[in-house]
Amino acid sequence: MGGVKWRVFAILSCMWTVGGCGSNSEPSSFTQTIEESDFTFEMIPVQSEQGLFWIGQTEVTWDIYDEFLEIVNDPSNLAAGVDAVSGPTPAYASVDRGYGRQGYPALSMSAKAAMAFCDWLSTVTGRTYSIPTLEQWKSANIGDGTAWHQWNAGNTTHPVATTEPNTLDIYDMRGNACEWVIGPDGPVVVGGSFRTPDEELGLNTILTPTSEWNRTDPQLPRSTWWLADADFVGLRVVTSEGALNE
Amino acid sequence: MSDLTRRDFVKTAGAITAASAVLPAWAVMEDRSPIKIGFIGCGGRGTGAANQALNANSTAVIWAMGDTFEDRLTGSMNTLIGEKGDRAEVPKERQFVGFDAYQKVIDSGVDMVILTTPPHFRPEHVAAAVKAKKHVFCEKPMAVDGAGVRSVMESTKLATANGTNLVSGFCWRYNLSLRETYKQIHNGAIGDIRSIFASYYTSPLWTKPRQDNWSDIEWQMRNWVHFGWLCGDHIVEQACHSIDKINWAMQNVAPISATAVGGRQMHEGPERGNIYDHFGVVYEYENGIRAHLHCRQMPHCYNDNNDFIVGSTGTCIVNAWDGSPQFSGSTPWQNAHFYPYEGDNPNMYQVEHDELQEAIRGDRPTINDGDFMAQSTMMAILGREAAYTGGQVSYKDALNSTTVLGPKEYAFTDYPIPPVPTPGTTTLNRA
Numbered sequence: 283m284g285g286v287k288w289r290v291f292a293i294l295s296c297m298w299t300v301g302g303c304g305s306n307s308e309p310s311s312f313t314q315t316i317e318e319s320d321f322t323f324e325m326i327p328v329q330s331e332q333g334l335f336w337i338g339q340t341e342v343t344w345d346i347y348d349e350f351l352e353i354v355n356d357p358s359n360l361a362a363g364v365d366a367v368s369g370p371t372p373a374y375a376s377v378d379r380g381y382g383r384q385g386y387p388a389l390s391m392s393a394k395a396a397m398a399f400c401d402w403l404s405t406v407t408g409r410t411y412s413i414p415t416l417e418q419w420k421s422a423n424i425g426d427g428t429a430w431h432q433w434n435a436g437n438t439t440h441p442v443a444t445t446e447p448n449t450l451d452i453y454d455m456r457g458n459a460c461e462w463v464i465g466p467d468g469p470v471v472v473g474g475s476f477r478t479p480d481e482e483l484g485l486n487t488i489l490t491p492t493s494e495w496n497r498t499d500p501q502l503p504r505s506t507w508w509l510a511d512a513d514f515v516g517l518r519v520v521t522s523e524g525a526l527n528e
Numbered sequence: 529m530s531d532l533t534r535r536d537f538v539k540t541a542g543a544i545t546a547a548s549a550v551l552p553a554w555a556v557m558e559d560r561s562p563i564k565i566g567f568i569g570c571g572g573r574g575t576g577a578a579n580q581a582l583n584a585n586s587t588a589v590i591w592a593m594g595d596t597f598e599d600r601l602t603g604s605m606n607t608l609i610g611e612k613g614d615r616a617e618v619p620k621e622r623q624f625v626g627f628d629a630y631q632k633v634i635d636s637g638v639d640m641v642i643l644t645t646p647p648h649f650r651p652e653h654v655a656a657a658v659k660a661k662k663h664v665f666c667e668k669p670m671a672v673d674g675a676g677v678r679s680v681m682e683s684t685k686l687a688t689a690n691g692t693n694l695v696s697g698f699c700w701r702y703n704l705s706l707r708e709t710y711k712q713i714h715n716g717a718i719g720d721i722r723s724i725f726a727s728y729y730t731s732p733l734w735t736k737p738r739q740d741n742w743s744d745i746e747w748q749m750r751n752w753v754h755f756g757w758l759c760g761d762h763i764v765e766q767a768c769h770s771i772d773k774i775n776w777a778m779q780n781v782a783p784i785s786a787t788a789v790g791g792r793q794m795h796e797g798p799e800r801g802n803i804y805d806h807f808g809v810v811y812e813y814e815n816g817i818r819a820h821l822h823c824r825q826m827p828h829c830y831n832d833n834n835d836f837i838v839g840s841t842g843t844c845i846v847n848a849w850d851g852s853p854q855f856s857g858s859t860p861w862q863n864a865h866f867y868p869y870e871g872d873n874p875n876m877y878q879v880e881h882d883e884l885q886e887a888i889r890g891d892r893p894t895i896n897d898g899d900f901m902a903q904s905t906m907m908a909i910l911g912r913e914a915a916y917t918g919g920q921v922s923y924k925d926a927l928n929s930t931t932v933l934g935p936k937e938y939a940f941t942d943y944p945i946p947p948v949p950t951p952g953t954t955t956l957n958r959a
Contacts, residue, residue: 348828357737357799374572376730379849380832437852500699500877501572502579503607513849 309334311451312525317406321346326452327524330421336524337414337422340387340442340453341461341516342399344378347388350402369398370507374499379513385441387459387516393469393491395507396462396517409523416465418520419472420485425449429457429483435476439516456483459516475514563885564591566638566662568630568653570604573667574644576877577697578604581642581665582612584881589615592622592636594629596645596749601625627938634660640693640888641665646752647760648672648934651679654694658683661690663888665880667697669768669905672760674929677906684898693894695884696901698772700848702883703876709846709853710776717859718839724777724819725836726770732825733762735799744943745935754801756946757934761803763790763915764908767823770835771911772904773846774811774819777837780900783811783819783907785922790915792948794826802948809911821911918951928959 309327316322323346324339353359354369370391377390391399393413400411414422427448430440435457443453455461457478460471470490474483495512496504509515567578567590582588590608595601601623608616624632630653634641640663643653647669657664664687671677687694700706713721733753742750752758759765775782790807805826811819835846842857854862886892910926935943 344828352827355735357735357797372731372734376831376833376849378831380729380830380834380847383828383830498875498877500576502575502604502611503572504576 310525328422335520335522337520338518341518342388344383344388370395373508381439390509409521411519411521413462414520416463419463423455430476431457431480462517477514562587564638566592566633566641568594569645570595570601575604577642580878580881584885591638592633593618594624594633598625646758648758651676654683658687663693665695669764673931673933674927675932680902693887694896694898696897699876702879719841723838726821728767728770728823729831743940745940761912762825763807763912768908771908775904783813786811786910786914787920788914802945807915916949916954917956930957
């Protein structure tokens, strides 16, 4: 990925670089803050064959996804039209399925909604966020950690970062919620979920969305933002605009 | 899914004859001609229901459509044409717009109607359809006040007398897994029912921003889920599903009375209308059993949709969102997945229409959901009235209340938002 220009966030990098400011272009993790929100999340640097990027230490939780939902459904934003902010309308059913809200992975969003979330996140952070490419996700999937899967999860998601992280200090890459990535032929979900047997976690489970994932939405047109029958689908974000220590 | 949804209704002549014997001759479509569907109330759920009605039989057609708003009708028809092609192409002369569109659809030569307008209008539409001897699919809830429920009860009697089908959108009654579960409960799987708790905790619903040229009535109708006179409040509009499951567990015996708490803690702004955002109701039955219902529409909160039916020898838990009812106690049992059709787990919204059209064809006995659908709706209204008034309200008083919500006549006029009810001050209008 030659030619990428890094946006350098000097203050953040000073705060978060292990070696301190002034050491040698070492990428460091950083804490992402959000305009008008108390919510923050951690981003972890990953060196890959495709270049350097940062990936969310955890799956995106309802805490921040709800802020996104609230803003796109605010009456003044709705009145301003779709150009203002575009995103999911409220779901017909409760898409969290009662598994839990605060600290739990956001679920049941379509790929379009996952990307709209990234667009919104980009506008409120000043960094360009997206869902990972499959290659990026593979690069971050180093070492297994422990996972919530079909045999231990009890048929529900769990709060993020309640298992052991992988070698890169990233949680729940395997299990808990599957995660949207951009594959060679379009969006797919990877990693397996709380519904996936232990032995099929990680890259053994790459699922392509089908109409079955939204079979029981009783409305027509069916929601393009929510998947009524895919309570195992979540997301994690990446950016190439992280914190560099220079 | 295709095996189920595009089911071929070829049955033996003997079966048809046997079914016909118990029905008035005109009530059974023995000639196998296409079922003509009249579709009244062309919103998102209605369009879904119309599509399911077309799935139920490959020869069924949307014959006529009606809505108060032309844009809703046209949008819905285009969506259905995208799904089903010319079976959903309704000629201009059978597209009816306005408050009286429903009657024109009923009078257009249809065999059955789909009634999916905001619930305020349901009793009038059910009455007109049943009077015209049309088969009916009507979405829940069936009414927003006692007067509406009384009307639906009259329509139920007329449908029974006429032998026409009356299918409700209380969809869990058409979920095969829950049918088996409640059958086992009624057969004593958890002993005698001692107590029930049901929850419907979910997030706020959609709003549509007001346009400059919209009257009060148009704005409220296009945002009907937020206005009491149109939706009956969210306990009636949404949590009625949980209340219907309470009613089902109790074998459709009505409670004597209810007490309740409720209020409007998070909702604010005109776009959130005048409804509450939480209720907690205790239904009291003649045999001393109490059934409890909690419902909530608030953002950022924990959500679930469960039923806990506690019996003398065990407990049944129904989790509506993962669909795996289970019993604990003396006869543990879990219906994790109920696959009656060779591996297919049928969509209950589809089963409603499959069974309705089978009944219209005479391939199964006539369906009349009227009694339980009116009663479950009334229980929801009772819970609301108990919360609004702060009183202990009897089922009979709520049913016979003189309250009629909404404007006296329908037109696109001014209609200030009615006040938010205040417990201890708001009173029930007893007959």
